[in-house]
Amino acid sequence: MKVTQPTRKWRRSDFPALLGRWLLGGLFLYLGLSKVLHPAEFGELVREQLAITNPFLSGLIVTTLPWLEVLYGILLLTGIARNTAAVLGRWWLGGVFVFMGLHKAFPHPEAFLKLVRQYDLVTSPILLNSIGAALPWFEVFCGLLLLAGIAVRGAALNIVVMLVPFTLMVLKRALALAATSGIPFCAVKFDCGCGAGEEFICHKLVENTVLLLLAALLLIGRGRPLCLRYSLFREKAEASDQPAPVQPVAS
Numbered sequence: 001m002k003v004t005q006p007t008r009k010w011r012r013s014d015f016p017a018l019l020g021r022w023l024l025g026g027l028f029l030y031l032g033l034s035k036v037l038h039p040a041e042f043g044e045l046v047r048e049q050l051a052i053t054n055p056f057l058s059g060l061i062v063t064t065l066p067w068l069e070v071l072y073g074i075l076l077l078t079g080i081a082r083n084t085a086a087v088l089g090r091w092w093l094g095g096v097f098v099f100m101g102l103h104k105a106f107p108h109p110e111a112f113l114k115l116v117r118q119y120d121l122v123t124s125p126i127l128l129n130s131i132g133a134a135l136p137w138f139e140v141f142c143g144l145l146l147l148a149g150i151a152v153r154g155a156a157l158n159i160v161v162m163l164v165p166f167t168l169m170v171l172k173r174a175l176a177l178a179a180t181s182g183i184p185f186c187a188v189k190f191d192c193g194c195g196a197g198e199e200f201i202c203h204k205l206v207e208n209t210v211l212l213l214l215a216a217l218l219l220i221g222r223g224r225p226l227c228l229r230y231s232l233f234r235e236k237a238e239a240s241d242q243p244a245p246v247q248p249v250a251s
Contacts, residue, residue, distance in 0.1 A: 025076030149227025
């Protein structure tokens with residue numbers, strides 16, 4: 001006899017996750033289509049910030065990456081292949097943080113130190129140098145953990161802890177620049193120290209929101225497939241909490 005699996009009923013608690021998935025999908029569509037509509041600006045970013053001078057390789061990135069972002073946004077909006085989309089999101093987030101960390105550490109780490117100093121939050125030279133030396137490699141470490149699928153929730157939590165204050169500092173500086181220069185807020189453009197060079201503030205806030213939503217997606221338990229060890233301790237605890245199998249009574 002064929003056993004049918006019961007269908008999962010809709011619950012109100014599912015609405016925040018659905019809303020977050022739709023928001024993330026819409027933002028990915030925006031990022032991809034903005035690159036499609038402005039290929040020259042994106043090509044300049046690839047050549048200058050990614051340091052890809054080969055015309056074929058840079059052209060390939062410019063023509064394919066925006067449509068990959070659009071495709072990923074469609075996957076999120078439609079809800080097709082959710083597990084695959086979550087894994088791709090984990091890899092994308094990890095790759096971004098590996099790139100940003102390495103870009104700050106090489107080839108001129110003093111440039112990142114100057115960008116940190118512009119926020120006027122740290123006055124001690126020792127603390128400033130410690131942040132400039134340790135933060136890029138901590139970003140690389142968190143990115144590698146996500147790529148390998150090790151301690152995913154812990155790595156995602158650390159990314160959220162780094163992103164939230166950084167985004168608030170960038171927003172505060174952009175508001176100050178807009179007030180002093182008298183230009184519209186979205187026209188403010190500066191190098192925030194993230195590793196992507198000068199960017200318009202509205203576009204940068206969208207990118208940071210995407211990173212935060214991806215990290216939140218991992219925090220709620222998504223992205224488990226293809227992980228070396230999703231949780232360092234919970235799996236062992238859950239195994240020990242399982243009740244012992246009941247032995248059949250001999251007749």
